[in-house]
């Protein structure tokens with residue numbers, strides 16, 4: 001199931017996909033970013049890879065092919081301190 005949710009619900013993430021494939025995307029994002037994030041999370045919902053970095057690379061590539069502008073806007077939006085902190089924590093926790 002795909003649901004658009006308020007920023008506070010999944011912040012600092014832009015979108016999430018849980019273990020049974022339910023997807024949440026933030027409703028406050030620009031439309032291009034929502035399309036990219038949705039494509040990214042849909043990829044996660046079917047991916048069985050175990051290594052998080054490889055999963056993210058594949059999901060980003062899949063989203064980029066469908067929504068290149070959304071990908072670029074997402075990258076720029078991801079350069080804010082709270083997003084960089086999220087990536088750093090993921091990197092440290094290895095997931």
Ligand SMILES: [Zn+2]
Nearest residue numbers: 040044056059
């Ligand atoms: Zn992801």
